[in-house]
Amino acid sequence: MSEENQSRFWQSASLTLSRRINIGWWLERWTGWLMATTLAGSVALLLVRWTWPDQLRWVWIAIASMLVVGGVFAWIAGRRRFESPDAARVRLEDALGLKTRLSAAAAGVGQWPAPVTGKIAWPVRWRWQRPLAVLLFTVAMFVLATLVPISLGGTSKKHVIEKPTAVMDVEKWVQELRREESADEKSLEDVEKKIADLLQRPSENWYEHGSLEAAGNLKEQTASELRELAENLADAERAASAMQAMGDSIPQAVKDSLTKGLQEAAQGLTAGGMKPNEQLLQQLQQMHPSELGKLSKEQMKQLAEQLAKNSEALKKSLAQCPNFDPSGIPSEGDGDGDGEGDGKGKKKGRPGKGGISRGRGDAELTLSNDETNLDTKKTDTLKSMLDAERAAPGDTLAVTDGKHEVDKNAYQGPKQGGGINGTGDGGTAVWQDSLMPSERATLKKYFK
């Protein structure tokens, strides 16, 4: 082989070795970048899959761009450690035992050594463990970030939360009442405002104990007001119909009684939580209670018709209300029997009210979830003839008897298992409530 070829061989070998070392430096820098890109890219993949799954390709493009930019940065950063072919030649001649002949020949002293036959034993060896581990980690992270099951993100999740059933029921009731125009619009707006107040809390809190209790109370209160409205309407309509039917031939005592009944019902309608529709309410508000007995036949007829119409509309809308408990609303045959004592109605729901010519009917004792309502609660008008239209703030318009609704099953703090539930006075056999049957038997046996 000529001198020139020998020179070319060793210079090529030096160049190859220096390139190998420089690739090593570049790879060392780039694997660090690859790790960082892998972590950031995996998080980005998960986030985008969670929020905008259709934009996933942009993440892949960004990751590829980062890797390319990282490659350039790794080259720039690693360049100062790069090894020149001259430096690599020193490694080569030392490792191959060439007695520094390559450096001498490169300096023009002596001849280049004869080329190595076969494969050159390079003085450096790759250690692939670390780059391979990084590569495997990268692949594993991207596969996991791509394939791991993930639910869709927050915005759509909110729609899944439904309103509590009680709230939905009351909303439907309001809707039905508004459709049939059977209640005052302002009363309905008040109910809607209460619903809005309830739903103003974060949807995640709608099903907390306090929220559910408030929703239940709203439903119960609305139902109670509707029942009261229906009751008052029925009473007023009955009294007005009787007065209009009897005309002038009505005895004074009966007339007074019917007038009083009508006055009470009218007072309840104007002062109740749920008021009748605007037309009837306006009519009732224009009349002074004391003038009800002095209405002409025509006026009484008109009032009775209005009351009947509103009562009918209310019954119709209440029938459409879901989950509304109609018990307590007087049905068609309630009371108004022809004799004294028991009313001969159909005994549906609660007993009817007693009248001057009839009894109240007996209470229906049934095995229902609700305790038997003996109608101990009633709303009384005040003795003083207070003008409701001119009432000042703080004036008492009505007094309602009733009892607080106390949840008997409410949580009352932690209790020790097997502890004594009650503390009896001396001699009280408290132990009977807390001992096991076998223990109780043992005690009995001991005291015998």
Place this chain on the structure above:
Amino acid sequence: MTQTNHLNETDAARAGETISRLRVALQNVLFGQEELIDLVITGLLARGHLLLEGLPGLGKTELVKGLSKALGLQAKRIQFTPDLLPGDITGNPMLQDVDGTRRFVFQPGPVFANLVLADEINRASPKTQSALLEAMQERRVTVMGESHMLPAPFFVLATQNPIELEGTYPLPEAQLDRFLFKLDVRSNDAATLEKIVLHREIGVEPEVNLVMDAATLNELLDLTLSVFMPQPVANFIARLVKATHPGEAHAGGVKYGASPRAALALAAASKARALMDRRLNASYEDVRAVAPAVLRHRLILDYGAKLEGMTTDLIVARLIEKIPAQDKPLPSILSAAKI
């Protein structure tokens, strides 16, 4: 110094041939000490003075005498004793009649020879030992303000005994540094002893053929200077010497490191070894081969290292192992392969 005329292959081959003959001649004098003989020749070619350390009877003096005979050089022996005076080595001015006038005339001492054997040099007082300092470094002697040049070539081959240290004066560091090599003369193995018994008689000196004269030796010394020192090898020598200094990574236990003279000694010895090998350039292998002989007497260990049994030879061996020819680091995904 910039080298312009580099050794050519013809001269290298001719020099190698001559050196081979010298090697063979010395191997006939001293059996089983091939490595020692090579190092002695290397030291000579590098114009260095040698310090031979070994037990009595190992052939140190015989080697020097054989060398003087093979080279055809004037050799003188000085037996160092505690009462030896500097003038006994360098020579003294004597009052003489010269052309009818009486004046001092310098009478050269035994140091005026090509090859001086300073036997048991550590038995003389430091004052006497220092008489050799100027001769070894400057190759001249100054007496009463008058300098006298020593003959060329001039070599000092000193011996010292590592035992019986009572009444001895260890050589000062300055003088040790002037010796190119410190060579350990080791005991012979059984086969070598058998050969000695078969071929030697007590009181009969072995015959040594003349291999070259002083002129040829001077020519060889000049050729040694023209051996090419590649820059990577010079860099390797510099890093190796620097690594002997306290505070360097692999110089644990060293109190004082090697001087720049040690670097020059390494370079000169490497060139000499390359010439012996008929090469045109010094190499890393040459540096590694001569490093123990060059550095072992130039390092001073601290007390801790001495107590732990550390020797300068161990330190030098560690440095040779740890200091690579190429000091540039490799990336972590590449490892240096052993070939």
